[in-house]
Amino acid sequence: MRERLPAAAVQNIKQKNNHAFTIEWSDGLVGDYRLSDLQKCCPCANCTDETTGKRLVDEKSIKHDVKAIRIVSVGRYALRVQFTSGCSTGIYDFDMLYKMARG
Amino acid sequence: MPLNIYQEATGHPLSNIKHVIAVAAGKGGVGKSSVTVNLALALKRLGYHVGVMDADIYGPSARKMLPEDRIPSQKGAIIQPALCQGIHMISMAYFRKEHEAAAIRAPIANGIITQFIQNVAWGPLDYLLIDFPPGTGDIQLTLSQQANLAGAIMVTTPQEVSVIDVRKAMHLFEQVKVPIIGIVENMSYYRHSPTDENIYLFGKGGGERLAREAGVPLLEMIPIDPCLCYSGDKGHSIFAAENTEADSIAKVFIALAKRVIEHMAMMKVQSGEGQTNFEIHWKEMT
Numbered sequence: 001m002r003e004r005l006p007a008a009a010v011q012n013i014k015q016k017n018n019h020a021f022t023i024e025w026s027d028g029l030v031g032d033y034r035l036s037d038l039q040k041c042c043p044c045a046n047c048t049d050e051t052t053g054k055r056l057v058d059e060k061s062i063k064h065d066v067k068a069i070r071i072v073s074v075g076r077y078a079l080r081v082q083f084t085s086g087c088s089t090g091i092y093d094f095d096m097l098y099k100m101a102r103g
Numbered sequence: 104m105p106l107n108i109y110q111e112a113t114g115h116p117l118s119n120i121k122h123v124i125a126v127a128a129g130k131g132g133v134g135k136s137s138v139t140v141n142l143a144l145a146l147k148r149l150g151y152h153v154g155v156m157d158a159d160i161y162g163p164s165a166r167k168m169l170p171e172d173r174i175p176s177q178k179g180a181i182i183q184p185a186l187c188q189g190i191h192m193i194s195m196a197y198f199r200k201e202h203e204a205a206a207i208r209a210p211i212a213n214g215i216i217t218q219f220i221q222n223v224a225w226g227p228l229d230y231l232l233i234d235f236p237p238g239t240g241d242i243q244l245t246l247s248q249q250a251n252l253a254g255a256i257m258v259t260t261p262q263e264v265s266v267i268d269v270r271k272a273m274h275l276f277e278q279v280k281v282p283i284i285g286i287v288e289n290m291s292y293y294r295h296s297p298t299d300e301n302i303y304l305f306g307k308g309g310g311e312r313l314a315r316e317a318g319v320p321l322l323e324m325i326p327i328d329p330c331l332c333y334s335g336d337k338g339h340s341i342f343a344a345e346n347t348e349a350d351s352i353a354k355v356f357i358a359l360a361k362r363v364i365e366h367m368a369m370m371k372v373q374s375g376e377g378q379t380n381f382e383i384h385w386k387e388m389t
Contacts, residue, residue, distance in 0.1 A: 003378075009379070010378045010381075011378065013378060013381055014383070015385060015386060039262075044219065062181065069385055070382065070383065070384055071382070071383040071385070072383075074281070075279050075379075076279065076280040077280035079381075
């Protein structure tokens with residue numbers, strides 16, 4: 001059976017500035033997440049074709065200064081961002097966010 | 104523009120509950136409800152405040168096994184759970200006659216589960232056991248996303264046909280990062296009383312193999328016991344019956360409850376105090 005738990009857990013999450021938030025992972029890694037970068041890879045069905053994985057939203061249409069209204073956890077494995085642009089259904093799993101922080 | 108899916112919330116609706124535990128199998132007929140009800144009674148017996156959410160919308164059976172002393176009531180959007188031998192319980196069975204089918208489509212069933220999570224006034228509880236419906240679909244995902252699950256107890260019977268489906272349910276929990284507390288093998292054996300011999304009617308070792316394969320403990324092996332079956336059908340507690348058969352099966356569930364408590368405590372230490380339930384309201388920063 002594959003690994004059952006995330007490699008690292010979210011130790012702390014906080015707003016960094018008007019356009020980004022920070023996650024401190026339990027193994028000490030710290031990741032800064034710019035909202036516009038996250039929206040560019042939003043996994044929701046409006047932004048990404050579920051079958052082909054093709055992006056349905058033109059990257060250029062995503063504003064660099066997009067903000068959030070709210071960020072909430074989803075179960076024990078992900079978070080959801082309510083962007084000011086209206087998109088609010090994408091589930092960003094912690095594995096994906098951890099990998100983004102690790103680069 | 105997509106619909107706004109957020110609702111105003113002041114803290115998680117289940118934040119008064121110390122441990123929310125899924126009792127799941129992925130498969131029907133392995134005894135999830137029987138394990139849930141008797142584990143709840145055992146935890147209650149050990150002095151804990153316990154609740155049961157019967158999330159099987161299409162085939163709720165927990166009410167039959169644990170009849171209520173007080174039916175649930177509703178005031179506005181808030182539902183007061185039923186009270187059954189000191190255990191708080193909510194089930195679709197309270198909203199349908201026993202013989203009536205809940206002929207509803209998945210989005211409605213999902214909405215009911217969301218109401219069970221968000222609108223039931225559980226009060227402070229040590230343990231809320233969620234009796235999962237069979238399968239790995241919409242309802243299971245909603246519960247995994249919204250119910251603040253601390254862990255899952257997997258119930259299986261010994262035969263491989265059962266273990267295959269349980270593996271799938273474990274894979275779902277793996278994907279949503281809900282840790283597996285352990286395996287309960289139900290209907291493990293029948294104790295032939297004249298010879299005191301254990302007869303393995305459904306084969307031997309399925310639960311143990313699964314536990315080893317997944318690297319989780321085998322929490323308990325529950326025998327096939329006519330007394331357990333009779334108590335469930337009659338809605339009698341195995342802890343209230345005064346005979347040696349009931350006493351023997353009650354001891355098995357007390358042992359299971361103690362192992363669950365012990366493993367929950369260990370898991371808490373191992374996983375540290377990572378945040379899994381948060382909400383950030385964006386503020387304008389200067």
